[in-house]
Amino acid sequence: xxxxxYTEQSASPMDxxxxxxxxGDLKAFRxxxxxxxxxxxxxxxxxxxxxxxxxxxxQEVFVKVWQQLALFRGDSSFTTWLHSIATRTAIDVWRxxxxxxxxxxxMPDIAGAELGQSRELEQLILRLPHQARAVFVLFALEGYQxxxxxxxxxxxxGSSKSQYHRARQLLREWLDEN
Amino acid sequence: xxxxxxLDALIAGLSSELKPSRxxxxxxxxxxxxxxxxxxxxxxIKTNTWLSVPFASAYVASAASVLLAVTLFxxxxxxxxxxxxxxxxxxxxxxxxxxxxxxxxxxxxxEQLASMxxxxxxxxxxxxxxxQWQQAIGQVQLALKYxxxxxxxxxxxxxxxxxxxxxxxxxxxxxxV
Numbered sequence: 639x640x641x642x643x644y645t646e647q648s649a650s651p652m653d654x655x656x657x658x659x660x661x662g663d664l665k666a667f668r669x670x671x672x673x674x675x676x677x678x679x680x681x682x683x684x685x686x687x688x689x690x691x692x693x694x695x696x697q698e699v700f701v702k703v704w705q706q707l708a709l710f711r712g713d714s715s716f717t718t719w720l721h722s723i724a725t726r727t728a729i730d731v732w733r734x735x736x737x738x739x740x741x742x743x744x745m746p747d748i749a750g751a752e753l754g755q756s757r758e759l760e761q762l763i764l765r766l767p768h769q770a771r772a773v774f775v776l777f778a779l780e781g782y783q784x785x786x787x788x789x790x791x792x793x794x795x796g797s798s799k800s801q802y803h804r805a806r807q808l809l810r811e812w813l814d815e816n
Numbered sequence: 817x818x819x820x821x822x823l824d825a826l827i828a829g830l831s832s833e834l835k836p837s838r839x840x841x842x843x844x845x846x847x848x849x850x851x852x853x854x855x856x857x858x859x860x861i862k863t864n865t866w867l868s869v870p871f872a873s874a875y876v877a878s879a880a881s882v883l884l885a886v887t888l889f890x891x892x893x894x895x896x897x898x899x900x901x902x903x904x905x906x907x908x909x910x911x912x913x914x915x916x917x918x919x920x921x922x923x924x925x926x927e928q929l930a931s932m933x934x935x936x937x938x939x940x941x942x943x944x945x946x947x948q949w950q951q952a953i954g955q956v957q958l959a960l961k962y963x964x965x966x967x968x969x970x971x972x973x974x975x976x977x978x979x980x981x982x983x984x985x986x987x988x989x990x991x992x993v
Contacts, residue, residue, distance in 0.1 A: 664848065671841060676833030683834055690978035694971075704848050755989050756830045768847045778827050810818045813826070 656716050671700055674717065678724040684775045686727040686735060687764040695731045699724045718749045725780060727789055732772055762812045765803050773798050774805035837981060838924035842916040843974075850913070913970055914960050921977035928984045936990030942983075949980035 650671070658666035678699050703725050710719055764765035765776060772791055776782040777798070784802070788795040818826075935942060956973045964970060 660832075663931065664845070667848075668841065668845075671844065675840065676835060679836050680832060680834040690975055691838060693840055694974070695837075696836065697840055701842055701847050701851055705851055742858070756826070759826050759830060759836075761861060779830065805966070806823060810823055813818045814822070 639782055639789055650714060651713075656707070656710065656712075659704075661711070665702060665730045670703075670716075671779050674720055675700070677717075677721065678808075681724050681775070682731075683720070683778060684760075684763055684779065685725075685732050685772055687766075687771060688735075691731060691735065693723045693726075695726075699727045702727060711764075721780075725776070725790070729772070732768075733792075758813070759809070766808060767810070769793070769797075770805040770808070773801040774809075777802050821834065838920050839856060840920070842920050843913070846916045886892060904936045910976065913965055914957070915975065917973055917977065918957075921974075924981060925984065928981070928988050932988050934990060934991040935987055939987045939990055942987045945981060949976060949983070952976050953980070 652670075655666045655670050655673075659670055675696060679692060679696045682695040682699070683689060686692050686695060699720075704722055706723070710716065763771060764772065769791070771789055776787045776790065779785065782790070784795050784798040787793075787798045791798070793801075889935070933958055939945075953973065953976050956976060960966065960969050
């Protein structure tokens with residue numbers, strides 16, 4: 639699902655939940671969390687390739703959303719706004735991680751049989767090199783343009799394009815091996 | 817090698833949602849409560865004019881008079897003991913940060929153990945491995961007794977539980993293959 643797919647999702651019940659949450663209603667906020675945590679966790683895990691860090695980042699996203707809800711005016715849909723916070727938060731952690739992560743670290747295993755046939759590709763995305771993975775996730779799965787990705791990751795637009803092609807090349811090779 | 821079109825088709829088939837291995841809400845709720853408390857504290861500091869020393873003594877005097885009046889003149893309307901209508905339920909949402917972490921991971925661990933059927937011989941020593949993690953978790957919990965709510969220790973506790981959980985996941989899956 640790309641970013642552009644979110645714009646039409648703002649239905650009335652969600653507006654009510656947002657409005658109640660803005661008034662401090664934790665039960666309403668919990669429902670928002672339940673509706674959106676899967677999407678938020680997905681972007682965190684795919685960017686960070688570490689379930690523990692992804693869980694931390696996912697919580698961090700919802701803490702920020704809770705704190706900033708009063709600033710949400712509804713100019714964009716809630717899902718777009720939430721997803722923008724999720725992506726930026728995950729990228730912040732990704733930046734810190736860039737310095738610390740060891741290349742030899744064991745690759746995480748994604749739990750859950752619900753992944754079905756996509757499981758293999760999910761695992762391979764997590765195996766991608768740090769920067770290539772981030773570019774791939776943001777471009778192919780989150781719908782960002784290379785210029786936006788370059789700004790978000792602090793790299794040149796050309797690097798974003800070359801990393802994306804590198805990621806695709808690696809995935810095609812690895813899929814063939816397995 | 818897979819073609820570009822085949823790769824695109826696989827990418828299009830990826831799920832837009834992934835599920836964390838445990839329920840993150842109890843911990844999250846704790847963090848929200850802490851964040852709200854911190855915010856209240858900041859507001860209180862910013863608006864503490866009415867809590868300055870001259871006002872404070874007046875407040876104390878007023879509160880004391882009200883308390884004295886209530887103690888002297890209040891008569892309970894019904895001295896019958898109030899029956900307890902419902903037993904106290906275990907509510908993870910009311911726990912402190914450490915207990916929330918322990919609760920959520922232990923719950924997930926119990927589910928993993930319940931789903932365990934057989935174990936691949938590669939993981940024959942899984943119980944010893946689990947015990948070692950448990951020992952490390954115990955040490956962090958001991959440290960937390962002396963430094964409750966210390967963020968670094970809580971993070972360490974989460975990481976240890978998470979490592980233990982990932983290992984257990986592998987053990988469980990080894991028996992399902």
